[in-house]
Amino acid sequence: MVFDHVPPHAPHPQPHTAGTTERTGIALVNLGTPDDTSYGAVRRYLSEFLSDRRVIEASPLFWQPILQGVVLSTRPAASGKAYRRIWNRTHDESPLRTITRQQAEALAERMAPSGVAVAWGMRYGSPSLEDAIRSLLQQGCSRILCMPLYPQYSATTTATANDHAFRTLMRLRNQPALRTLPPFPDDPAFIAALADSVRAAQAQAEQPFQKIVASFHGLPQAYVQKGDHYPADCQRTVQALREALGMDETTLPLTYQSRFGPAKWLEPYTAPFIEALPAQGITRIAVITPGFMADCLETLDEIGNEVREGFEHAGGESFTLIPCLNNSPGGIDLLETLARRELAGWLPEPG
Ligand SMILES: C=CC1=C(C)c2cc3[nH]c(cc4nc(cc5[nH]c(cc1n2)c(C)c5CCC(=O)O)C(CCC(=O)O)=C4C)c(C)c3C=C
Numbered sequence: 355m356v357f358d359h360v361p362p363h364a365p366h367p368q369p370h371t372a373g374t375t376e377r378t379g380i381a382l383v384n385l386g387t388p389d390d391t392s393y394g395a396v397r398r399y400l401s402e403f404l405s406d407r408r409v410i411e412a413s414p415l416f417w418q419p420i421l422q423g424v425v426l427s428t429r430p431a432a433s434g435k436a437y438r439r440i441w442n443r444t445h446d447e448s449p450l451r452t453i454t455r456q457q458a459e460a461l462a463e464r465m466a467p468s469g470v471a472v473a474w475g476m477r478y479g480s481p482s483l484e485d486a487i488r489s490l491l492q493q494g495c496s497r498i499l500c501m502p503l504y505p506q507y508s509a510t511t512t513a514t515a516n517d518h519a520f521r522t523l524m525r526l527r528n529q530p531a532l533r534t535l536p537p538f539p540d541d542p543a544f545i546a547a548l549a550d551s552v553r554a555a556q557a558q559a560e561q562p563f564q565k566i567v568a569s570f571h572g573l574p575q576a577y578v579q580k581g582d583h584y585p586a587d588c589q590r591t592v593q594a595l596r597e598a599l600g601m602d603e604t605t606l607p608l609t610y611q612s613r614f615g616p617a618k619w620l621e622p623y624t625a626p627f628i629e630a631l632p633a634q635g636i637t638r639i640a641v642i643t644p645g646f647m648a649d650c651l652e653t654l655d656e657i658g659n660e661v662r663e664g665f666e667h668a669g670g671e672s673f674t675l676i677p678c679l680n681n682s683p684g685g686i687d688l689l690e691t692l693a694r695r696e697l698a699g700w701l702p703e704p705g
């Protein structure tokens with residue numbers, strides 16, 4: 355018997371109902387997270403993440419011995435300690451997992467009247483994006499919108515999430531139709547939600563912020579030289595936000611955080627930039643992180659703990675971390691706006 359285009363090792367047989375209705379589904383996807391903060395769990399997570407050739411482009415012949423040797427014997431302990439500082443003890447999971455689930459539940463409520471199912475998964479760790487897509491198929495979805503929750507494009511985030519969705523479909527005999535959400539760096543709905551979050555933070559502060567630093571996850575400069583247009587997308591977000599708030603490069607500067615390894619990453623680096631501010635007479639600041647749709651290790655610990663301590667140690671007096679859009683009404687409005695736009699033609703006609 356010949357199995358056209360279906361690898362004989364396809365791991366899970368598809369249920370007969372999968373993809374046989376006109377139902378539409380949405381799969382929300384974010385980066386990933388370890389299952390717990392132990393050395394073993396963090397090591398498994400980092401090993402999967404840092405073995406992704408979209409993330410580390412060096413040849414595996416060169417990189418894998420370094421990863422499996424020095425990196426995975428030292429980094430899991432340090433990262434596990436950082437995760438423990440921010441861990442959601444009520445649900446025993448990382449904040450990124452909690453918030454992604456909350457976003458999916460809230461979006462599901464909004465989309466239910468249109469008959470759209472919503473699932474969520476991670477690019478690395480569990481539940482995986484593959485689990486999310488399989489759950490949508492189980493629910494009879496024949497059309498799926500994959501929504502990587504990254505406002506700015508990068509091959510290291512958006513593309514690898516989409517790769518994972520495509521790879522999942524490669525194993526299916528009956529494939530659903532698949533759409534992917536394009537990046538949305540200066541979408542008016544995104545910028546309006548960010549501007550509202552800044553105004554809300556300012557309204558709660560005792561005194562006006564002297565600066566609001568927009569800090570994005572960094573990227574190796576070599577990837578940008580090879581064509582990744584991530585920094586241009588970050589500039590688009592910040593420029594649009596400046597215009598929405600009547601601010602400029604001085605009052606709303608752009609910086610990059612989360613450098614990993616010895617190579618040159620995008621500059622200026624967030625931590626030294628912020629630690630230098632008190633010496634310039636800037637002692638009351640806020641930090642916004644518009645590259646993240648959900649609070650996570652990089653916002654809550656790196657900015658909320660490490661950078662805050664550096665700023666205070668250097669003489670800073672007031673440090674406000676503006677929350678990500680998370681499951682705020684503005685954040686869910688944005689997800690619904692983006693989803694409905696991308697689902698044009700796939701939703702039942704109103705009335
Ligand atoms: C070469 C390494 C890395 C690249 C390139 C990279 C790009 C990148 N990452 C995000 C978003 C997130 N990264 C997060 C954690 C994280 N990132 C790296 C490395 C690279 N990221 C590491 C090693 C880690 C793990 C944490 C640590 O050990 O310090 C997270 C947080 C996950 C969580 O559970 O909270 C996010 C989100 C973007 C947007 C990006 C490219 C622009």
Ligand SMILES: [Fe+2]
Pocket residue numbers: 571612
């Ligand atoms: Fe990262």
Ligand SMILES: [Fe+2]
Pocket residue numbers: 612613651652656
């Ligand atoms: Fe970090």
